[in-house]
Amino acid sequence: MTNHTYLPVLVLLIAGAAFAIGPLALAWVWAKKFSPQKTGPTKNAIYECGLESNGDAWIKFKPGYYLYAIIFLIFDVEAVFLLPFAVAFEGFTVAESVSMLVFLLLLVEGLVWAWQKNVLSWT
Amino acid sequence: MDEQLKSELRRQGVVATSLQELYNWGRKSSIWPLNFGLACCAIEMIATTMARYDLARFGAEVFRPSPRQADLMIVAGTVTKKMAPQVVRLYNQMAEPKYVISMGACAISGGPFKQGYNVLKGIDRYIPVDVFIPGCPPRPEALLDAFLMLQRKIDEQQLTGPARPRHLQAEQPSEFSVPQYSEHDLVPTRNDAVWHAPLVNISNAGTNESGRD
Numbered sequence: 254m255t256n257h258t259y260l261p262v263l264v265l266l267i268a269g270a271a272f273a274i275g276p277l278a279l280a281w282v283w284a285k286k287f288s289p290q291k292t293g294p295t296k297n298a299i300y301e302c303g304l305e306s307n308g309d310a311w312i313k314f315k316p317g318y319y320l321y322a323i324i325f326l327i328f329d330v331e332a333v334f335l336l337p338f339a340v341a342f343e344g345f346t347v348a349e350s351v352s353m354l355v356f357l358l359l360l361v362e363g364l365v366w367a368w369q370k371n372v373l374s375w376t
Numbered sequence: 377m378d379e380q381l382k383s384e385l386r387r388q389g390v391v392a393t394s395l396q397e398l399y400n401w402g403r404k405s406s407i408w409p410l411n412f413g414l415a416c417c418a419i420e421m422i423a424t425t426m427a428r429y430d431l432a433r434f435g436a437e438v439f440r441p442s443p444r445q446a447d448l449m450i451v452a453g454t455v456t457k458k459m460a461p462q463v464v465r466l467y468n469q470m471a472e473p474k475y476v477i478s479m480g481a482c483a484i485s486g487g488p489f490k491q492g493y494n495v496l497k498g499i500d501r502y503i504p505v506d507v508f509i510p511g512c513p514p515r516p517e518a519l520l521d522a523f524l525m526l527q528r529k530i531d532e533q534q535l536t537g538p539a540r541p542r543h544l545q546a547e548q549p550s551e552f553s554v555p556q557y558s559e560h561d562l563v564p565t566r567n568d569a570v571w572h573a574p575l576v577n578i579s580n581a582g583t584n585e586s587g588r589d
Contacts, residue, residue, distance in 0.1 A: 287535060288472070288543065291550030295468035301442050303462035303469075 320372045327360050327367075396535040403447075403473065404435075404530040407523075410446035410466065411439035415453025417480035417513040424516040434523055443469040448526070450519075451505075454482035454489060455496040457562050461554050467503045468551040472543035475530075477522050478505040481512045488512070501566040503552055504542070 284290065300306045338353055345353070367373060382392050393401075413421055425431045425439065440446040443466045455463055467476065478499055481487030489495035499505065506529060507522040514522075534540045542548045552570060555562040566573075 289546035291472050291543065293468065293549075293551035295465055295551050295554065296471075298469065301444055301466075301469050303443075303466040305465075 317375060320367070321375075324364070324367050324372065327363050331357070331360050399535060400531050400533060404527040406438075407434075407436045407448045407475065407526070407530075408438045408440050408446050409436055409448040409450050410443055410470065411441045412466070413450075413452045414455060414459060414463075415480075415482060417452035417483070420513045420516055421450055421452045421479065421519060424519045429516040429520060431520070431523070434520075434527065436523065443467075444471060446470050447473065448475045448477065449503075450477045450479055451483040451499045452479045453513075454487065455499050457494050457496055458557055460496045460499070460502065460562055461557055463499060464502045464552060464554045468554065472550055473541065474543070475507075475526055476503055476505045477507045477509065477519070477526065479509045479519060479522070480514055481510060484508050484510065496562070498571075501571040502555060503567075504570055 298306060299310065334356070385392050413419075423429060425437060431437055436448070443449075447470070449463075449467055449470065451463065467474065476499070478484050482489060482495065483499050486492070486495045486497035490497055500508075507526050509518050509522045511518055535544070543550070549569075553564070553567055555564060555567075
């Protein structure tokens with residue numbers, strides 16, 4: 254029996270695959286045997302609200318808000334980590350302080366980059 | 377299978393069924409309606425789904441906000457000519473098999489607005505309707521009755537053979553032409569493949585004026 258230690262895993266794998274593929278295969282057989290596909294331009298339309306889609310989906314939009322949200326994350330993550338740092342600050346060794354500083358500098362670097370790219374001003 | 381044998385087996389605790397019965401049972405027990413209402417009939421439709429009437433008893437409590445996931449379109453209310461293209465388009469976007477209940481006088485014929493200029497005189501001019509419910513508005517019981525009627529209709533559908541329903545026939549269309557809202561009326565004013573003008577006997581015209589008798 255020692256040879257078959259992983260046999261249950263294999264059985265489970267096969268059963269799991271059959272569980273996933275079985276219904277799909279049944280649906281495929283059902284579609285072939287009984288229920289034909291019925292597609293059409295309206296059914297394949299992108300929108301499903303009853304109105305016709307208007308214009309192109311690939312439009313340009315101002316990325317200002319997106320960048321704003323990304324930069325917010327810098328301060329967000331900083332705040333989340335700075336509070337525990339402040340609480341545990343007395344007990345830090347040199348190595349821990351340095352790694353903390355590196356982390357903070359990485360975040361500050363992002364902020365400096367954004368500042369230089371003039372992202373911080375909204376217009 | 378012989379009905380007598382089937383009932384005999386059932387008495388012994390053995391349920392015999394066919395693929396067709398199983399399929400129909402599954403479909404009729406999980407008809408998901410499309411979540412949309414057009415006018416006051418929608419209020420009755422909402423009441424039907426709520427605790428007092430509880431449409432969930434029949435497996436239809438899941439109102440889907442997307443036509444892609446819905447089986448049943450309850451045309452609940454007045455279909456204005458401006459709204460008709462959207463209704464037909466939504467019907468086209470529903471997945472097969474799909475059913476339509478035309479609820480209330482307006483959805484059937486235009487109802488009190490039949491003589492008006494902006495109301496469609498029955499949604500059956502553009503899409504095939506399975507069950508009509510008269511009333512203005514019909515009570516929730518009427519909708520439940522229509523629902524049970526639709527379930528019976530599904531139960532009798534054939535899986536194979538020439539009498540099988542539209543969605544099982546490859547050559548039958550799934551989409552129906554969407555009318556165009558234009559200056560004077562919808563174009564076209566009806567889908568001739570779906571709707572035929574009712575025959576009216578004009579021989580007794582004049583003797584039986586509407587509104588007189």
